[in-house]
Amino acid sequence: MVRNRTYEELARRLGPVETIIADIIERNGTASVLEIGAGSGIIMHQLHLKFADALEIYGLNRQFHHGNHQLSMEEGVEFGTFDERAVRFYEAHRTPMYLCADAGASLPFADGSFDFAYSQATIPFVRDKANLTNEVNRILRPGGSARIQVNLPPKFMLGDTDSLFKIEAGGNVCSIEAFVDTVDGLTAMTSEAGVQYLEVDKRPQNPLNVAPVSFEYVGDPECPYIESIYRLIA
Ligand SMILES: C[S@@+](CC[C@H](N)C(=O)[O-])C[C@H]1O[C@@H](n2cnc3c(N)ncnc32)[C@H](O)[C@@H]1O
Structure with a gap:
């Protein structure tokens, strides 16, 4: 089952994303934003209802049936997130845009398409995951940034791993959070609620120069997640 969390959970995990978008709109008049793994898209709609036509927002899912405008509105009304005002808003406005693609392959957007991107769960x-990190950097505009939750909370880390994104460097394997200390444009962050995420600040070049070592399914076989390990390219 796909979890479709609301903006309040996003802000708990990744901080006040609304403020980041409001600042971009104040500076540029508009903001172009991408959610990676949007679920049904309730959060995209909450943000769109707040910023209206100043916000162009796209959602990416691997499976087409996970998200679309109608599903998002139905779930949002059922959860009490959306009311009549939201339904009326979309009688007069175009809806957020959904795309279907694997976020671990090439992202289906031109270089420099977005001011901000975010992803949770x-x-x-x-x-x-390394290719995705480089792709996120590629699709950001100069000055753009992204907040990406790359791990699960420790209680969900079933299997023999403490991190799902690791780098072999100097004979050691470390988590991406420990590794990015030395990487320009990537910062390991922790939200006020204690949730770790990776901040990507646009750079002209790929932030990660690594090659895959292994990809291994871990956790619940019904809904497995993937431990991705890389080594540095000299
Ligand atoms: C657990 S749901 C989380 C949905 C939402 N972000 C939330 O927090 O409620 C995972 C979402 O990621 C999407 N997803 C999973 N693997 C993906 C991939 N490789 N590329 C793009 N989307 C993916 C699924 O389609 C699904 O919508």
Whole structure:
């Protein structure tokens, strides 16, 4: 089953994303934003209802049936997140846009398409997390940034792993959070609620120069996530 969390949970995990978007709109007049692993898309709609036509928002899912406007509105009304005002809003506005693609492959967007991207509870299911990190950097505009939750909370880390995204360097294997200390454009962050995420700040070049070592399914076989290990390319 796909979890479709609301903005309040996103803000708990990744901090006040609304403020980041409001600042971009104040500076540029508009903001172009991508959610990676949007589920039904309730959060995209909450943000769109707040910023209206100043926000162009796209959602990416691997499975088409996981998200679309109608599903999001139905679930949002059922959960009490959306009311009549939201339904009326979409009688007069175009809806958020959904795309279907594997976030671990090439992202289906031109270089420099977005001011901001975010992702929660999705990257654990993505195979090539390093490629995704480089792709996120590619699709950001100069000055753009992204907040990406790459791990699960410790209580969900079933299997013999403490991190789903690891790098072999200097004979040691370390988590991406420990590794990015030395990487320009990537920062390991922790939200006020204690949730770890990776911040990507746009750079002209790929932030990660690594090659895959292994991809291994871990956790619940019904809904497995993937431990992705890389080595540094000299
Ligand atoms: C557990 S749900 C989380 C949904 C939402 N972010 C939330 O927090 O409620 C994972 C979402 O990620 C998407 N997803 C999983 N693997 C993906 C991949 N490789 N590429 C793109 N989307 C993926 C699924 O389609 C699903 O919508």
